[in-house]
Amino acid sequence: MSIRIACSEKNIADDAVTELKNIFGATPLKMIVYFASSDFVPQEISATMQQVFAGATVFGCTTAGEIISGRMLKGAVVAMAFDEESISEVRVEVLENLSKMMAVNEAFCSFGKYFGESMDSMDPSQFFGIVLVDGLSGAEEQLMDTIGDKTNITFIGGSAADDLKFSSSHVYANGKAYSDAAVLAVLKPGTSFELIKTQSVSPLGARLVVTKANAEQREIVEFNRKPASVAYAEALGVPVSDLATCFPRHPLGLLIEGEPYVRSPREIAGDSVFFNCSSVDGMELTLLEASDLVGDTKAALDCVLEKLGSISGVVVFNCVYRAIELDKKNLADEYARLFADYPTIGFNCYGEQFIGHINQTATMIVFR
Amino acid sequence: MAGKIKLMIDDIIARRAKGNEIMVKAMKTKLVLKGINPDKYTIRSEDDQAIIGKLEKILQEL
Incomplete structure (x- = not known):
C-alpha cells in the first residue's frame, strides 16, 4: 500500500x-x-x-x-x-x-x-x-x-x-x-x-448567551441582552475600544461535552460583532483563551x-x-x-x- | 403543551445512532450546532414551534 x-x-x-x-x-x-x-x-x-x-x-x-x-x-x-x-x-x-x-x-x-x-x-x-x-x-x-x-x-x-x-x-x-x-x-x-x-484554546469562566443574531451574516447583535461588543468586552474586563485587539487570543466557543467548537470574531461594526462562523439565538458561547498550539x-x-x-x-x-x-x-x-x-x-x-x-x-x- | 421537543430529540438520536455511543455523541453535536442543546430539554419543556420545525426537518430525512 x-x-x-x-x-x-x-x-x-x-x-x-x-x-x-x-x-x-x-x-x-x-x-x-x-x-x-x-x-x-x-x-x-x-x-x-x-x-x-x-x-x-x-x-x-x-x-x-x-x-x-x-x-x-x-x-x-x-x-x-x-x-x-x-x-x-x-x-x-x-x-x-x-x-x-x-x-x-x-x-x-x-x-x-x-x-x-x-x-x-x-x-x-x-x-x-x-x-x-x-x-x-x-x-x-x-x-x-x-x-x-x-x-x-x-x-x-x-x-x-x-x-x-x-x-x-x-x-x-x-x-x-x-x-x-x-x-x-x-x-x-x-x-x-x-x-x-484539534484547537488550542482553554475555556475561561464567562458565558455569553446569544440573544440576538443574524446568522446568515455571521453577526451577533446581542449577548446576554446587551450590545454584543459591550458584553464581550465586559467578559474580558477590557474597554470596548480594546476588544478587537483581544480577538486572536480570546475567541468564543460552543462547548459540546467539554469540546470547543470555536467561533473566531472578525470585526466590530457598531455594537455588533461579526464572526467567521455563524451562531444562532439561544446558543451559549464560552470565552476561550489561546493555549499552546504546537x-x-x-x-x-x-x-x-x-x-x-x-x-x-x-x-x-x-x-x-x-x-x-x-x-x-x-x-x-x-x-x-x-x-x-x-x-x-x-x-x-x-x-x-x-x-x-x-x-x-x-x-x-x-x-x- | 410541553415535552414534545424532548420526545422528538430522543426519537432522532435513537433512530440515527441505533445505540452506537459514538453516533449518539455525533448526533448531539449536530443538534447543538443547529442551536438545539439536547441537555436543556426535559419532558416539562414548553413546546417551541421554531425548534419543533427544525426537528421535523431532521425527522423527514430519517
Missing part, C-alpha cells in the same frame, strides 16, 4: 504539475488530492492536473499557504497520491451555485448509486467524506448542516482560501475550477483511519499514532489564523516539524469543517 506526497514551488502550472508527475512516477494512481496557491491561474492548474493524472480521481482547492511534511510553504502546490490499495473506492461530486441552492440530495443520490448503498446507511468506520468549499461563499454552515442531516459518515475538510486577498477562492475537480461551489468526496480507504479536530497539536497526533500504531499519511486543514499566530510567534518551523515523520499535505484555510463549520482549528485525516 502506498500514499505518497510531492510538492512544487514552480510558479507556472505546466512546470509545477510536470514536477509532481516526475516525483510520483509511472505507478497507476487511484486518487490525487492537491492544494495550490491562489497565485496559479485556477483553470490552468485544475485542467493540467486532470490532464496529467488522467487515470485518477483528482480534486483540490486554493490556499492561504501550503503544508508538506516538515515545511510550510507559500506560492506552491502540494499533492498526495493514493494507489488502488490505499483507497478502495472514491467518488467526487461538485455542488455549484452554493449561495443560491444546495443540491446535496442530487450529490448524495449519485454517491448512493456509485457505492451501492445509501448515504444514510453507510458505516462511518468504513467511509468518510472530504469537503472542500469556497471559503468566500459564506455557505459552509448550511452545507454542513444539510450534509449532517442526511448521513452518519463524518465529513471533514477546509474552506478554500486565496492568500488573504479575499477576492476569489476556488475548488478543483473534473479538470475545472469552481467558485461559489463545494467539492464533496466520499472515500472508502483501504486502511483504517482517524479524523482529528504542544496541543503534537498531543493530538501522538494520541492518534498510539491508536493506529503507525501513520502512512496525514491531510491537514489548518486555519489561517493558526498560521498567522505561528508566524507571529516564530513557531511555523516547529509546527511543520510535527509532521516531518509522516507523509503529510495540507493547507491554511478560511474555515474548517468537522461535523459543522468551525474556526481557529486544525482538522486532519490520518491514515494508518
Whole structure:
C-alpha cells in the first residue's frame, strides 16, 4: 500500500504539475488530492492536473499557504497520491451555485448509486467524506448542516482560501475550477483511519448567551441582552475600544461535552460583532483563551499514532489564523516539524469543517 | 403543551445512532450546532414551534 506526497514551488502550472508527475512516477494512481496557491491561474492548474493524472480521481482547492511534511510553504502546490490499495473506492461530486441552492440530495443520490448503498446507511468506520468549499461563499454552515442531516459518515475538510486577498477562492475537480461551489468526496480507504479536530484554546469562566443574531451574516447583535461588543468586552474586563485587539487570543466557543467548537470574531461594526462562523439565538458561547498550539497539536497526533500504531499519511486543514499566530510567534518551523515523520499535505484555510463549520482549528485525516 | 421537543430529540438520536455511543455523541453535536442543546430539554419543556420545525426537518430525512 502506498500514499505518497510531492510538492512544487514552480510558479507556472505546466512546470509545477510536470514536477509532481516526475516525483510520483509511472505507478497507476487511484486518487490525487492537491492544494495550490491562489497565485496559479485556477483553470490552468485544475485542467493540467486532470490532464496529467488522467487515470485518477483528482480534486483540490486554493490556499492561504501550503503544508508538506516538515515545511510550510507559500506560492506552491502540494499533492498526495493514493494507489488502488490505499483507497478502495472514491467518488467526487461538485455542488455549484452554493449561495443560491444546495443540491446535496442530487450529490448524495449519485454517491448512493456509485457505492451501492445509501448515504444514510453507510458505516462511518468504513467511509468518510472530504469537503472542500469556497471559503468566500459564506455557505459552509448550511452545507454542513444539510450534509449532517442526511448521513452518519463524518465529513471533514477546509474552506478554500486565496492568500488573504479575499477576492476569489476556488475548488478543483473534473479538470475545472469552481467558485461559489463545494467539492464533496466520499472515500472508502483501504486502511483504517482517524479524523482529528484539534484547537488550542482553554475555556475561561464567562458565558455569553446569544440573544440576538443574524446568522446568515455571521453577526451577533446581542449577548446576554446587551450590545454584543459591550458584553464581550465586559467578559474580558477590557474597554470596548480594546476588544478587537483581544480577538486572536480570546475567541468564543460552543462547548459540546467539554469540546470547543470555536467561533473566531472578525470585526466590530457598531455594537455588533461579526464572526467567521455563524451562531444562532439561544446558543451559549464560552470565552476561550489561546493555549499552546504546537504542544496541543503534537498531543493530538501522538494520541492518534498510539491508536493506529503507525501513520502512512496525514491531510491537514489548518486555519489561517493558526498560521498567522505561528508566524507571529516564530513557531511555523516547529509546527511543520510535527509532521516531518509522516507523509503529510495540507493547507491554511478560511474555515474548517468537522461535523459543522468551525474556526481557529486544525482538522486532519490520518491514515494508518 | 410541553415535552414534545424532548420526545422528538430522543426519537432522532435513537433512530440515527441505533445505540452506537459514538453516533449518539455525533448526533448531539449536530443538534447543538443547529442551536438545539439536547441537555436543556426535559419532558416539562414548553413546546417551541421554531425548534419543533427544525426537528421535523431532521425527522423527514430519517
